[in-house]
Amino acid sequence: MTEALVRCDVAERVAVVEMNRPSALNALSDGLLAALTGTLTALAADPAVRVVVLKGAGKAFCAGHDLKEMQAGRAAPDGGAAYFADLFTRCGALMQLIPAMPQPVIAQVQGIATAAGCQLVASCDMAVAAEDTRFGVNGVNIGLFCSTPMVALSRNIPRKQAFEMLTTGEFIPAERARDLGLINRIAPPDGLEAETMTLAQTVAGKLGAAVRIGKRAFYEQAGMPLDRAYDYTRDVMVENMLLRDTDEGITAFIEKRKPDWA
Structure with missing residues (x-):
């Protein structure tokens, strides 16, 4: 039996949504994009849910798009143009869904959040990260400028810092991410879940x-x-x-x- 790409658990007015592709560092495959969009859309319509926590299974939050799937799209007669346009449209719709949801969405981040994974963090309303987490929009390292992740990133952190990340492809540590405003809080790896839930329950306790x-x-x-x-x-x-x-x-x-x- 195939395990679900997204797991969702609701308790005490907080929904915990887990991306579940740990072997692929939770890369945003077509299937994961669809499952995540469907889950968040359903939660947005649930008045019993006050806060949503978004996290990734395994050692990473999200490593961005699934590059193997993207390369497979080149087999189409148009070289993949229609597939790529549709992929980035669907991903953009997910990123816009998060701030449009009535509930605050908190990213719980560990390991790495790269490219579209970093975009996902920037699209959430708040974020808590383990102190050893690294963030990057590093598509430029493989010849693909992170133009769509740039939209969310440049609305979260100062423009010159965003441009440096985008053009160098360098990672920044959690402390730097907090200083720039990409994340709210840092916690020890073994205290990440507790710190995230403390924030979530505080917000869930409001009207x-x-x-x-x-x-x-x-x-x-x-x-x-x-x-x-x-x-x-x-x-x-x-x-x-x-x-x-x-x-x-x-x-x-x-x-x-x-x-x-x-």
Whole structure:
């Protein structure tokens, strides 16, 4: 019996999604891309899930695209042009799905996160990494500039640092990734899961409706001019204030008690 490419476990309002191609360092094959997209799409529609943790099985988080599958695509009469366009479209759709999900998505990263794997980390809302993890967009080393990973990376870290990573293909360690803003926290390898779950449970303990509203607004306002961003977030704050549970949360704070949230 073939093991699932993606495993998903939900407990205490947190969904843990595991990419399960450890022998291939969780490279994003066509099958894994489809399974991951399907799993995250289903979770996005589940109101019982407050936070999603994304991790990789085995010794690596994700080594990027499956190069053997990509090379096989060259056998087509067009040299693989249609396949490559479709592949990068599907991968781009996955990367856009993550910030569009109503739940915060936390990457739990170990080993390496390279090329599209680094893109995956950059696409998540937050990330926790083991202290010995290495990050890179190293396609340039084999003659393929990481143009699609560049989109997420350049929206996470300073432009000159992103350009250096893209043009040198050099890896950066977890500490440097944290300093640049690619990840949030670092943990010892044996404490990675605990550190990630601490963050996940902290977020899951907040009012879910408020976090959903806030995540949507976070990404929407980021691309707006300053005056429009303030007009937009004003309306978001009004929407949030009118929630029954927000009224209860403020009242409970004033009365020095725990809120009775539905």
